[in-house]
Amino acid sequence: MKESLLGAGPRHGRRLSVWGYLHRSPGAMIGLTLIALVLFTALTADVISPQGIDEQDLRKGFLQPGGPFLLGTDEFGRDLFSRIVYGARVSLEVGLTATVVSALAGVTLGVIAGYFGGRLDHVIQGMVDVSWAFPTVLMAIFLVAVFGPGLFNVMVAVGLVYWGGYARVVRGQVLSLREWEFVTAARAMGALDRRIILRHVLPNVLAPVIVMATLMMGDAILIEATLSFLGMGAQPPTPSWGSILADGRTYLTLAPWVSLFPGVAIMVTVLGFNLLGDGLRDALDPRLK
Protein backbone atom coordinates (compact mmCIF):
# COMPACT_ATOMS: atom_id res chain seq x y z
CA MET A 1 0.00 0.00 0.00
CA LYS A 2 2.71 2.36 1.11
CA GLU A 3 4.74 1.46 -1.97
CA SER A 4 1.91 2.19 -4.37
CA LEU A 5 1.33 5.58 -2.78
CA LEU A 6 4.97 6.44 -3.23
CA GLY A 7 4.79 5.22 -6.80
CA ALA A 8 1.62 7.11 -7.61
CA GLY A 9 2.71 10.51 -6.31
CA PRO A 10 5.38 11.59 -8.75
CA ARG A 11 3.81 9.84 -11.72
CA HIS A 12 0.58 11.70 -11.21
CA GLY A 13 2.37 15.04 -11.07
CA ARG A 14 4.30 14.16 -14.19
CA ARG A 15 1.17 13.38 -16.16
CA LEU A 16 -0.21 16.80 -15.37
CA SER A 17 2.97 18.48 -16.50
CA VAL A 18 2.93 16.44 -19.72
CA TRP A 19 -0.52 17.75 -20.53
CA GLY A 20 0.60 21.23 -19.57
CA TYR A 21 3.55 20.92 -21.92
CA LEU A 22 1.44 19.56 -24.78
CA HIS A 23 -1.09 22.29 -24.20
CA ARG A 24 1.51 24.97 -24.72
CA SER A 25 3.03 23.35 -27.81
CA PRO A 26 1.20 24.59 -30.91
CA GLY A 27 2.50 21.71 -33.02
CA ALA A 28 1.17 19.07 -30.64
CA MET A 29 -2.21 20.80 -30.39
CA ILE A 30 -2.51 20.97 -34.18
CA GLY A 31 -1.58 17.29 -34.33
CA LEU A 32 -4.14 16.40 -31.70
CA THR A 33 -6.82 18.37 -33.54
CA LEU A 34 -6.04 16.64 -36.85
CA ILE A 35 -6.15 13.21 -35.23
CA ALA A 36 -9.42 14.06 -33.46
CA LEU A 37 -10.87 15.15 -36.80
CA VAL A 38 -9.86 11.92 -38.55
CA LEU A 39 -11.04 9.81 -35.62
CA PHE A 40 -14.40 11.60 -35.59
CA THR A 41 -14.72 11.03 -39.34
CA ALA A 42 -13.95 7.33 -38.97
CA LEU A 43 -16.38 6.83 -36.07
CA THR A 44 -19.28 8.72 -37.65
CA ALA A 45 -18.69 7.57 -41.24
CA ASP A 46 -22.18 6.05 -41.46
CA VAL A 47 -23.75 9.36 -40.51
CA ILE A 48 -21.67 11.94 -42.33
CA SER A 49 -21.13 10.21 -45.67
CA PRO A 50 -23.94 10.88 -48.14
CA GLN A 51 -23.44 7.52 -49.91
CA GLY A 52 -22.20 4.01 -49.19
CA ILE A 53 -18.77 2.80 -50.27
CA ASP A 54 -19.85 1.20 -53.54
CA GLU A 55 -22.96 2.95 -54.88
CA GLN A 56 -22.25 3.02 -58.58
CA ASP A 57 -24.05 5.14 -61.13
CA LEU A 58 -22.21 5.18 -64.43
CA ARG A 59 -24.20 8.19 -65.68
CA LYS A 60 -22.57 10.25 -62.94
CA GLY A 61 -18.96 9.24 -63.66
CA PHE A 62 -16.15 11.79 -63.27
CA LEU A 63 -18.28 14.64 -61.97
CA GLN A 64 -16.14 17.58 -60.85
CA PRO A 65 -15.77 18.54 -57.20
CA GLY A 66 -18.38 21.01 -55.96
CA GLY A 67 -22.01 20.78 -56.94
CA PRO A 68 -23.96 17.74 -55.76
CA PHE A 69 -20.78 15.80 -54.95
CA LEU A 70 -18.46 17.68 -52.59
CA LEU A 71 -15.23 16.06 -53.82
CA GLY A 72 -16.53 14.82 -57.19
CA THR A 73 -17.06 11.25 -58.38
CA ASP A 74 -14.84 8.47 -59.73
CA GLU A 75 -15.17 6.47 -62.96
CA PHE A 76 -18.12 4.45 -61.59
CA GLY A 77 -19.93 7.56 -60.40
CA ARG A 78 -19.19 6.79 -56.77
CA ASP A 79 -19.12 9.74 -54.38
CA LEU A 80 -15.44 10.39 -53.62
CA PHE A 81 -16.19 12.15 -50.34
CA SER A 82 -18.01 9.09 -48.99
CA ARG A 83 -15.22 6.75 -50.04
CA ILE A 84 -12.58 8.93 -48.41
CA VAL A 85 -14.65 9.17 -45.22
CA TYR A 86 -14.89 5.37 -45.03
CA GLY A 87 -11.22 5.16 -45.96
CA ALA A 88 -10.41 6.82 -42.63
CA ARG A 89 -11.70 3.66 -40.93
CA VAL A 90 -9.41 1.41 -42.93
CA SER A 91 -6.34 3.57 -42.28
CA LEU A 92 -6.93 3.91 -38.54
CA GLU A 93 -7.86 0.25 -38.08
CA VAL A 94 -4.81 -1.03 -39.87
CA GLY A 95 -2.51 1.56 -38.29
CA LEU A 96 -3.77 0.98 -34.77
CA THR A 97 -3.77 -2.82 -34.95
CA ALA A 98 -0.30 -2.99 -36.49
CA THR A 99 1.08 -0.47 -34.00
CA VAL A 100 -0.42 -2.15 -30.92
CA VAL A 101 0.68 -5.62 -31.99
CA SER A 102 4.23 -4.56 -32.84
CA ALA A 103 4.50 -2.51 -29.63
CA LEU A 104 3.32 -5.44 -27.50
CA ALA A 105 5.74 -7.82 -29.20
CA GLY A 106 8.62 -5.33 -29.16
CA VAL A 107 8.15 -4.30 -25.52
CA THR A 108 7.86 -7.91 -24.36
CA LEU A 109 11.02 -8.97 -26.19
CA GLY A 110 12.85 -5.79 -25.18
CA VAL A 111 12.05 -6.30 -21.49
CA ILE A 112 13.10 -9.95 -21.67
CA ALA A 113 16.37 -9.05 -23.42
CA GLY A 114 17.19 -6.19 -21.08
CA TYR A 115 16.06 -7.73 -17.79
CA PHE A 116 17.31 -11.28 -18.13
CA GLY A 117 20.27 -10.68 -20.44
CA GLY A 118 22.46 -13.62 -21.40
CA ARG A 119 21.99 -15.78 -24.44
CA LEU A 120 18.35 -14.76 -24.86
CA ASP A 121 19.50 -11.14 -25.08
CA HIS A 122 21.98 -12.03 -27.84
CA VAL A 123 19.35 -13.86 -29.88
CA ILE A 124 16.83 -11.02 -29.57
CA GLN A 125 19.48 -8.41 -30.35
CA GLY A 126 20.48 -10.32 -33.45
CA MET A 127 16.86 -10.46 -34.62
CA VAL A 128 16.51 -6.71 -34.04
CA ASP A 129 19.68 -5.96 -36.02
CA VAL A 130 18.46 -8.02 -38.94
CA SER A 131 14.99 -6.48 -38.91
CA TRP A 132 16.68 -3.07 -39.09
CA ALA A 133 18.92 -3.95 -41.99
CA PHE A 134 16.07 -3.66 -44.49
CA PRO A 135 14.17 -0.54 -45.51
CA THR A 136 10.68 -0.79 -44.05
CA VAL A 137 8.73 -0.32 -47.28
CA LEU A 138 10.77 -2.93 -49.13
CA MET A 139 10.41 -5.41 -46.28
CA ALA A 140 6.64 -4.84 -46.04
CA ILE A 141 6.24 -5.32 -49.80
CA PHE A 142 8.26 -8.52 -49.65
CA LEU A 143 6.28 -9.91 -46.72
CA VAL A 144 2.91 -9.19 -48.31
CA ALA A 145 4.18 -10.73 -51.55
CA VAL A 146 4.96 -13.88 -49.59
CA PHE A 147 1.82 -14.03 -47.43
CA GLY A 148 -0.52 -12.83 -50.17
CA PRO A 149 -2.46 -9.55 -50.57
CA GLY A 150 -5.08 -8.23 -48.14
CA LEU A 151 -5.39 -5.86 -45.20
CA PHE A 152 -4.81 -8.55 -42.56
CA ASN A 153 -1.47 -9.48 -44.11
CA VAL A 154 -0.58 -5.79 -44.36
CA MET A 155 -1.08 -5.50 -40.59
CA VAL A 156 1.08 -8.56 -40.00
CA ALA A 157 3.79 -7.21 -42.31
CA VAL A 158 3.85 -3.76 -40.70
CA GLY A 159 3.96 -5.37 -37.25
CA LEU A 160 6.87 -7.59 -38.29
CA VAL A 161 8.74 -4.60 -39.71
CA TYR A 162 8.41 -2.36 -36.66
CA TRP A 163 8.68 -4.50 -33.50
CA GLY A 164 12.47 -4.20 -33.51
CA GLY A 165 12.36 -0.45 -32.91
CA TYR A 166 10.46 -0.88 -29.64
CA ALA A 167 12.60 -3.81 -28.56
CA ARG A 168 15.80 -1.84 -29.01
CA VAL A 169 14.65 1.23 -27.07
CA VAL A 170 12.98 -0.76 -24.27
CA ARG A 171 16.01 -3.02 -23.85
CA GLY A 172 18.26 -0.01 -23.39
CA GLN A 173 15.90 1.51 -20.84
CA VAL A 174 15.55 -1.72 -18.90
CA LEU A 175 19.31 -2.20 -18.80
CA SER A 176 19.78 1.13 -17.05
CA LEU A 177 16.68 0.70 -14.85
CA ARG A 178 18.03 -2.59 -13.56
CA GLU A 179 20.86 -0.72 -11.86
CA TRP A 180 18.59 1.78 -10.11
CA GLU A 181 18.23 1.62 -6.36
CA PHE A 182 14.47 1.17 -6.34
CA VAL A 183 14.80 -2.00 -8.39
CA THR A 184 17.60 -3.31 -6.17
CA ALA A 185 15.50 -2.39 -3.13
CA ALA A 186 12.48 -4.25 -4.49
CA ARG A 187 14.63 -7.29 -5.13
CA ALA A 188 16.16 -7.07 -1.66
CA MET A 189 12.65 -7.08 -0.24
CA GLY A 190 12.11 -10.39 -1.96
CA ALA A 191 9.96 -9.25 -4.87
CA LEU A 192 9.63 -11.75 -7.72
CA ASP A 193 10.90 -10.91 -11.21
CA ARG A 194 7.35 -10.74 -12.46
CA ARG A 195 6.40 -8.18 -9.81
CA ILE A 196 9.53 -6.11 -10.41
CA ILE A 197 8.90 -6.06 -14.15
CA LEU A 198 5.21 -5.21 -13.93
CA ARG A 199 5.35 -2.68 -11.07
CA HIS A 200 8.77 -1.07 -11.39
CA VAL A 201 10.21 -1.62 -14.84
CA LEU A 202 7.22 -1.38 -17.20
CA PRO A 203 5.78 1.93 -15.89
CA ASN A 204 9.17 3.50 -16.45
CA VAL A 205 9.60 2.38 -20.05
CA LEU A 206 6.11 3.51 -20.98
CA ALA A 207 7.06 7.06 -21.95
CA PRO A 208 9.39 6.28 -24.87
CA VAL A 209 7.03 3.50 -26.01
CA ILE A 210 4.11 5.93 -26.21
CA VAL A 211 6.22 8.39 -28.21
CA MET A 212 7.40 5.69 -30.62
CA ALA A 213 3.92 4.25 -31.01
CA THR A 214 2.50 7.67 -31.92
CA LEU A 215 5.19 8.29 -34.54
CA MET A 216 4.82 4.74 -35.88
CA MET A 217 1.06 5.14 -36.29
CA GLY A 218 1.91 7.64 -39.01
CA ASP A 219 4.44 5.30 -40.61
CA ALA A 220 2.05 2.35 -40.46
CA ILE A 221 -0.69 4.39 -42.17
CA LEU A 222 1.79 5.41 -44.89
CA ILE A 223 2.84 1.81 -45.48
CA GLU A 224 -0.77 0.63 -45.64
CA ALA A 225 -1.47 3.37 -48.19
CA THR A 226 1.59 2.39 -50.19
CA LEU A 227 0.70 -1.31 -50.25
CA SER A 228 -2.92 -0.56 -51.14
CA PHE A 229 -1.69 1.79 -53.87
CA LEU A 230 0.31 -1.14 -55.27
CA GLY A 231 -2.79 -3.35 -55.13
CA MET A 232 -1.48 -5.52 -52.30
CA GLY A 233 -3.53 -4.09 -49.46
CA ALA A 234 -7.25 -3.31 -49.47
CA GLN A 235 -9.09 -5.21 -52.20
CA PRO A 236 -11.98 -3.63 -54.12
CA PRO A 237 -14.48 -2.33 -53.27
CA THR A 238 -12.97 -1.60 -49.82
CA PRO A 239 -12.05 2.09 -49.95
CA SER A 240 -8.49 2.54 -48.75
CA TRP A 241 -6.91 5.93 -49.44
CA GLY A 242 -4.06 4.18 -51.20
CA SER A 243 -6.29 2.16 -53.50
CA ILE A 244 -8.52 5.15 -54.36
CA LEU A 245 -5.33 7.00 -55.32
CA ALA A 246 -4.29 4.09 -57.51
CA ASP A 247 -7.69 4.14 -59.29
CA GLY A 248 -7.28 7.85 -59.94
CA ARG A 249 -3.80 7.41 -61.35
CA THR A 250 -5.23 5.94 -64.55
CA TYR A 251 -7.44 9.00 -65.06
CA LEU A 252 -5.01 11.65 -63.90
CA THR A 253 -5.55 13.85 -66.95
CA LEU A 254 -9.32 13.44 -66.96
CA ALA A 255 -10.11 13.54 -63.23
CA PRO A 256 -7.12 14.66 -61.13
CA TRP A 257 -9.30 15.06 -58.03
CA VAL A 258 -9.64 11.28 -57.64
CA SER A 259 -5.90 11.14 -56.87
CA LEU A 260 -5.60 14.52 -55.17
CA PHE A 261 -8.03 14.21 -52.25
CA PRO A 262 -7.06 10.78 -50.87
CA GLY A 263 -3.46 12.03 -50.83
CA VAL A 264 -4.50 15.05 -48.79
CA ALA A 265 -6.33 12.73 -46.38
CA ILE A 266 -3.22 10.55 -45.95
CA MET A 267 -0.98 13.56 -45.43
CA VAL A 268 -3.27 15.24 -42.90
CA THR A 269 -3.58 12.05 -40.86
CA VAL A 270 0.12 11.17 -40.89
CA LEU A 271 1.04 14.79 -40.17
CA GLY A 272 -1.29 14.71 -37.16
CA PHE A 273 0.48 11.68 -35.67
CA ASN A 274 3.93 13.09 -36.43
CA LEU A 275 3.12 16.44 -34.80
CA LEU A 276 1.62 14.79 -31.73
CA GLY A 277 4.53 12.33 -31.54
CA ASP A 278 7.09 15.14 -31.64
CA GLY A 279 5.16 17.05 -28.98
CA LEU A 280 4.92 13.98 -26.74
CA ARG A 281 8.61 13.32 -27.16
CA ASP A 282 9.51 16.82 -26.05
CA ALA A 283 7.09 16.59 -23.13
CA LEU A 284 7.82 13.06 -21.91
CA ASP A 285 11.43 12.45 -22.66
CA PRO A 286 13.78 15.29 -23.58
CA ARG A 287 16.61 12.78 -23.98
CA LEU A 288 15.03 11.34 -27.12
CA LYS A 289 15.26 14.64 -28.94
Add this chain to the structure above:
Amino acid sequence: MTAYLVRRFLLAIPVLLVTAFLVFMALHLSPGDPVDVIVGPIAPPEVRERIRVKLGLDKPLPIQFALYLSNIAQGDLGESILNRREVSEMIAQKLSVTAELGLTSFAITYLLGIPLGTVAALNRRSFFDWFTMVLALLGVSMPAFWLGLLLIYAFSVNLRWLPPTGYGDVRHLILPALALGLPYVGRVARITRSTMLEVIGQDYIRTARAKGITELFVVARHALRNSLIPIISLMGLDFGYILGGSVVIEHVFARAGIGDMILRSIYSRDFPVLQGCMFVLTVGIIVGNIMADMFYVVVDPRIRH
Protein backbone atom coordinates in the same frame (compact mmCIF):
# COMPACT_ATOMS: atom_id res chain seq x y z
CA MET B 1 42.18 1.70 -40.96
CA THR B 2 42.56 -1.64 -42.74
CA ALA B 3 41.55 -3.55 -39.61
CA TYR B 4 38.50 -1.33 -39.28
CA LEU B 5 37.44 -1.99 -42.86
CA VAL B 6 38.06 -5.72 -42.62
CA ARG B 7 35.90 -5.85 -39.51
CA ARG B 8 33.23 -3.84 -41.27
CA PHE B 9 33.14 -6.31 -44.16
CA LEU B 10 33.02 -9.26 -41.79
CA LEU B 11 30.06 -7.70 -40.00
CA ALA B 12 28.15 -7.64 -43.28
CA ILE B 13 28.37 -11.42 -43.67
CA PRO B 14 25.71 -12.41 -41.10
CA VAL B 15 23.29 -9.85 -42.53
CA LEU B 16 23.94 -11.23 -45.99
CA LEU B 17 23.33 -14.79 -44.78
CA VAL B 18 20.08 -13.86 -43.06
CA THR B 19 18.97 -12.01 -46.19
CA ALA B 20 19.69 -15.08 -48.28
CA PHE B 21 17.74 -17.17 -45.76
CA LEU B 22 14.71 -14.85 -45.77
CA VAL B 23 14.69 -14.68 -49.54
CA PHE B 24 15.10 -18.45 -49.75
CA MET B 25 12.23 -19.00 -47.31
CA ALA B 26 9.87 -16.79 -49.35
CA LEU B 27 8.74 -19.73 -51.42
CA HIS B 28 8.27 -21.98 -48.39
CA LEU B 29 6.47 -19.40 -46.24
CA SER B 30 3.98 -18.69 -48.98
CA PRO B 31 0.76 -20.55 -48.22
CA GLY B 32 0.40 -23.90 -49.99
CA ASP B 33 2.75 -26.25 -51.82
CA PRO B 34 5.68 -24.33 -53.41
CA VAL B 35 5.03 -26.17 -56.67
CA ASP B 36 1.44 -24.90 -56.65
CA VAL B 37 2.81 -21.42 -56.07
CA ILE B 38 4.92 -21.78 -59.19
CA VAL B 39 2.80 -23.71 -61.71
CA GLY B 40 -0.66 -23.62 -60.13
CA PRO B 41 -2.65 -26.63 -58.89
CA ILE B 42 -3.88 -27.82 -62.29
CA ALA B 43 -0.48 -28.72 -63.79
CA PRO B 44 -0.05 -32.41 -64.72
CA PRO B 45 1.86 -34.56 -62.19
CA GLU B 46 4.93 -35.10 -64.40
CA VAL B 47 5.40 -31.32 -64.80
CA ARG B 48 5.05 -30.87 -61.04
CA GLU B 49 7.59 -33.60 -60.39
CA ARG B 50 10.04 -32.11 -62.89
CA ILE B 51 9.79 -28.69 -61.20
CA ARG B 52 10.14 -30.28 -57.78
CA VAL B 53 13.38 -32.00 -58.76
CA LYS B 54 14.69 -29.05 -60.73
CA LEU B 55 14.27 -26.64 -57.81
CA GLY B 56 15.60 -29.27 -55.40
CA LEU B 57 12.31 -29.26 -53.49
CA ASP B 58 12.56 -33.04 -53.04
CA LYS B 59 15.55 -32.58 -50.72
CA PRO B 60 15.45 -31.63 -47.01
CA LEU B 61 15.29 -27.90 -46.23
CA PRO B 62 18.86 -27.41 -44.90
CA ILE B 63 20.28 -29.05 -48.04
CA GLN B 64 18.04 -26.84 -50.20
CA PHE B 65 19.33 -23.76 -48.43
CA ALA B 66 22.96 -24.89 -48.82
CA LEU B 67 22.35 -25.41 -52.54
CA TYR B 68 20.71 -22.00 -52.78
CA LEU B 69 23.71 -20.37 -51.09
CA SER B 70 26.20 -22.09 -53.35
CA ASN B 71 24.17 -21.02 -56.40
CA ILE B 72 24.10 -17.39 -55.24
CA ALA B 73 27.83 -17.50 -54.58
CA GLN B 74 28.31 -18.50 -58.22
CA GLY B 75 26.06 -15.70 -59.41
CA ASP B 76 23.22 -18.06 -60.29
CA LEU B 77 19.91 -16.59 -59.13
CA GLY B 78 17.77 -19.16 -60.93
CA GLU B 79 15.55 -18.58 -63.94
CA SER B 80 12.27 -16.79 -64.42
CA ILE B 81 9.21 -19.03 -64.43
CA LEU B 82 7.47 -16.70 -66.85
CA ASN B 83 10.01 -16.55 -69.67
CA ARG B 84 12.78 -18.97 -68.62
CA ARG B 85 15.40 -16.22 -68.70
CA GLU B 86 18.31 -16.13 -66.27
CA VAL B 87 17.36 -13.89 -63.34
CA SER B 88 20.90 -12.60 -62.96
CA GLU B 89 20.93 -11.56 -66.61
CA MET B 90 17.53 -9.83 -66.28
CA ILE B 91 18.77 -7.92 -63.23
CA ALA B 92 22.04 -6.95 -64.88
CA GLN B 93 20.06 -5.37 -67.72
CA LYS B 94 17.90 -3.26 -65.40
CA LEU B 95 20.38 -2.42 -62.67
CA SER B 96 21.55 0.83 -64.25
CA VAL B 97 17.95 2.11 -64.51
CA THR B 98 17.50 1.83 -60.74
CA ALA B 99 21.04 2.92 -59.89
CA GLU B 100 20.63 6.08 -61.97
CA LEU B 101 17.36 6.96 -60.23
CA GLY B 102 18.67 6.11 -56.76
CA LEU B 103 21.90 8.08 -57.07
CA THR B 104 20.17 11.14 -58.55
CA SER B 105 17.57 11.19 -55.76
CA PHE B 106 20.33 10.74 -53.23
CA ALA B 107 22.21 13.70 -54.70
CA ILE B 108 19.05 15.86 -54.69
CA THR B 109 18.40 15.02 -51.02
CA TYR B 110 21.84 15.94 -49.77
CA LEU B 111 22.74 18.76 -52.16
CA LEU B 112 19.56 20.56 -51.11
CA GLY B 113 19.33 19.35 -47.52
CA ILE B 114 22.80 20.23 -46.25
CA PRO B 115 22.84 23.88 -47.47
CA LEU B 116 19.25 24.39 -46.26
CA GLY B 117 20.13 23.04 -42.84
CA THR B 118 23.28 25.16 -42.63
CA VAL B 119 21.41 28.34 -43.47
CA ALA B 120 18.68 27.42 -40.98
CA ALA B 121 21.25 26.90 -38.22
CA LEU B 122 22.95 30.23 -38.93
CA ASN B 123 19.59 32.03 -38.90
CA ARG B 124 18.01 30.34 -35.94
CA ARG B 125 14.37 31.15 -35.21
CA SER B 126 14.03 32.99 -38.51
CA PHE B 127 11.31 32.40 -41.08
CA PHE B 128 13.75 30.26 -43.01
CA ASP B 129 14.41 28.05 -39.99
CA TRP B 130 10.70 27.56 -39.53
CA PHE B 131 10.33 26.81 -43.23
CA THR B 132 12.80 23.89 -43.11
CA MET B 133 10.91 22.46 -40.15
CA VAL B 134 7.62 22.54 -42.06
CA LEU B 135 9.39 21.01 -45.07
CA ALA B 136 10.74 18.19 -42.92
CA LEU B 137 7.32 17.47 -41.41
CA LEU B 138 5.56 17.49 -44.76
CA GLY B 139 8.28 15.29 -46.23
CA VAL B 140 7.83 12.51 -43.68
CA SER B 141 4.04 12.80 -43.79
CA MET B 142 3.53 12.78 -47.54
CA PRO B 143 3.30 9.53 -49.51
CA ALA B 144 6.06 9.60 -52.14
CA PHE B 145 3.80 8.10 -54.80
CA TRP B 146 1.32 10.92 -54.28
CA LEU B 147 4.05 13.52 -54.69
CA GLY B 148 4.99 11.67 -57.88
CA LEU B 149 1.45 11.95 -59.23
CA LEU B 150 1.29 15.65 -58.29
CA LEU B 151 4.56 16.25 -60.15
CA ILE B 152 3.26 14.40 -63.21
CA TYR B 153 0.06 16.43 -63.10
CA ALA B 154 1.88 19.74 -62.76
CA PHE B 155 4.85 19.29 -65.08
CA SER B 156 3.60 16.77 -67.64
CA VAL B 157 -0.15 17.19 -67.90
CA ASN B 158 -0.44 20.94 -67.34
CA LEU B 159 2.86 22.54 -68.26
CA ARG B 160 3.95 19.82 -70.71
CA TRP B 161 7.58 20.38 -69.80
CA LEU B 162 8.61 16.82 -69.03
CA PRO B 163 7.45 13.35 -70.07
CA PRO B 164 5.22 11.67 -67.44
CA THR B 165 6.57 8.13 -67.74
CA GLY B 166 9.19 5.96 -69.32
CA TYR B 167 12.93 5.64 -69.38
CA GLY B 168 15.43 7.39 -71.59
CA ASP B 169 17.30 10.69 -71.36
CA VAL B 170 17.65 13.14 -68.47
CA ARG B 171 14.13 14.49 -69.02
CA HIS B 172 12.71 11.13 -67.97
CA LEU B 173 14.82 11.15 -64.85
CA ILE B 174 13.94 14.56 -63.34
CA LEU B 175 10.42 13.92 -62.05
CA PRO B 176 10.96 10.46 -60.51
CA ALA B 177 14.21 11.60 -58.90
CA LEU B 178 12.42 14.59 -57.37
CA ALA B 179 9.55 12.44 -56.12
CA LEU B 180 11.98 10.04 -54.48
CA GLY B 181 14.47 12.60 -53.16
CA LEU B 182 12.43 15.64 -52.08
CA PRO B 183 10.63 14.01 -49.11
CA TYR B 184 13.98 13.48 -47.37
CA VAL B 185 15.36 16.99 -47.99
CA GLY B 186 13.67 18.53 -44.94
CA ARG B 187 14.85 15.75 -42.65
CA VAL B 188 18.47 16.07 -43.79
CA ALA B 189 18.17 19.85 -43.31
CA ARG B 190 16.90 19.41 -39.75
CA ILE B 191 19.70 17.03 -38.79
CA THR B 192 22.32 19.28 -40.41
CA ARG B 193 20.82 22.16 -38.47
CA SER B 194 20.99 20.46 -35.09
CA THR B 195 24.54 19.12 -35.51
CA MET B 196 25.61 22.51 -36.89
CA LEU B 197 24.19 24.27 -33.82
CA GLU B 198 26.13 21.90 -31.58
CA VAL B 199 29.38 22.48 -33.45
CA ILE B 200 28.98 26.24 -33.58
CA GLY B 201 28.95 26.40 -29.77
CA GLN B 202 32.37 24.71 -29.57
CA ASP B 203 35.57 26.41 -28.43
CA TYR B 204 37.44 25.93 -31.68
CA ILE B 205 34.79 27.87 -33.59
CA ARG B 206 35.18 30.76 -31.16
CA THR B 207 38.94 30.53 -31.62
CA ALA B 208 38.56 30.58 -35.39
CA ARG B 209 36.36 33.65 -35.18
CA ALA B 210 38.77 35.30 -32.74
CA LYS B 211 41.55 34.84 -35.28
CA GLY B 212 39.55 37.13 -37.51
CA ILE B 213 38.69 34.66 -40.27
CA THR B 214 35.66 35.60 -42.34
CA GLU B 215 32.38 34.05 -41.20
CA LEU B 216 32.04 32.19 -44.50
CA PHE B 217 35.39 30.50 -43.94
CA VAL B 218 34.51 29.66 -40.35
CA VAL B 219 31.32 27.98 -41.49
CA ALA B 220 32.67 26.21 -44.54
CA ARG B 221 36.03 25.08 -43.22
CA HIS B 222 35.43 24.50 -39.52
CA ALA B 223 31.75 24.18 -38.71
CA LEU B 224 30.33 22.37 -41.73
CA ARG B 225 33.11 19.83 -41.95
CA ASN B 226 32.60 18.76 -38.36
CA SER B 227 28.85 18.75 -38.50
CA LEU B 228 28.93 16.49 -41.58
CA ILE B 229 30.12 13.53 -39.53
CA PRO B 230 26.73 12.46 -38.15
CA ILE B 231 25.18 13.18 -41.56
CA ILE B 232 27.37 10.58 -43.20
CA SER B 233 26.11 7.76 -41.02
CA LEU B 234 22.62 8.92 -41.92
CA MET B 235 23.55 8.62 -45.60
CA GLY B 236 24.02 4.88 -45.30
CA LEU B 237 20.55 4.52 -43.85
CA ASP B 238 18.96 6.86 -46.38
CA PHE B 239 20.56 4.98 -49.24
CA GLY B 240 18.51 1.95 -48.20
CA TYR B 241 15.32 3.96 -47.87
CA ILE B 242 15.80 5.49 -51.29
CA LEU B 243 16.40 2.07 -52.87
CA GLY B 244 13.29 0.76 -51.08
CA GLY B 245 11.24 3.74 -52.22
CA SER B 246 12.36 3.21 -55.80
CA VAL B 247 10.02 0.22 -56.00
CA VAL B 248 6.98 2.47 -55.67
CA ILE B 249 8.37 5.38 -57.66
CA GLU B 250 9.39 3.19 -60.60
CA HIS B 251 5.82 1.89 -60.62
CA VAL B 252 4.34 5.43 -60.64
CA PHE B 253 6.60 6.59 -63.47
CA ALA B 254 6.59 3.27 -65.37
CA ARG B 255 10.39 3.11 -65.29
CA ALA B 256 11.46 -0.44 -66.01
CA GLY B 257 14.06 -0.93 -63.27
CA ILE B 258 14.59 -3.42 -60.46
CA GLY B 259 11.72 -2.01 -58.39
CA ASP B 260 9.33 -2.34 -61.29
CA MET B 261 10.62 -5.88 -61.83
CA ILE B 262 9.89 -6.72 -58.17
CA LEU B 263 6.26 -5.60 -58.53
CA ARG B 264 5.77 -7.45 -61.81
CA SER B 265 7.22 -10.61 -60.32
CA ILE B 266 4.81 -10.27 -57.37
CA TYR B 267 1.78 -9.81 -59.63
CA SER B 268 2.76 -12.79 -61.80
CA ARG B 269 4.00 -14.82 -58.79
CA ASP B 270 7.37 -15.27 -60.49
CA PHE B 271 9.22 -16.20 -57.30
CA PRO B 272 12.78 -16.66 -58.63
CA VAL B 273 12.70 -13.12 -60.04
CA LEU B 274 11.30 -11.67 -56.79
CA GLN B 275 13.90 -13.53 -54.75
CA GLY B 276 16.76 -12.46 -57.02
CA CYS B 277 15.74 -8.79 -57.03
CA MET B 278 15.29 -8.69 -53.25
CA PHE B 279 18.70 -10.22 -52.76
CA VAL B 280 20.41 -7.83 -55.15
CA LEU B 281 18.72 -4.76 -53.62
CA THR B 282 19.76 -5.85 -50.13
CA VAL B 283 23.34 -6.35 -51.27
CA GLY B 284 23.15 -2.83 -52.73
CA ILE B 285 22.02 -1.48 -49.38
CA ILE B 286 24.77 -3.30 -47.50
CA VAL B 287 27.37 -1.99 -49.96
CA GLY B 288 25.92 1.53 -49.55
CA ASN B 289 26.27 1.25 -45.79
CA ILE B 290 29.86 0.07 -46.02
CA MET B 291 30.67 2.92 -48.40
CA ALA B 292 29.16 5.42 -45.95
CA ASP B 293 31.32 3.94 -43.19
CA MET B 294 34.42 4.22 -45.37
CA PHE B 295 33.62 7.83 -46.16
CA TYR B 296 33.19 8.35 -42.44
CA VAL B 297 36.75 7.25 -41.84
CA VAL B 298 38.02 9.59 -44.55
CA VAL B 299 36.23 12.61 -43.10
CA ASP B 300 36.91 11.88 -39.43
CA PRO B 301 40.49 10.70 -38.85
CA ARG B 302 39.72 10.04 -35.17
CA ILE B 303 37.86 6.85 -36.07
CA ARG B 304 40.94 5.24 -37.57
CA HIS B 305 42.41 4.75 -34.13
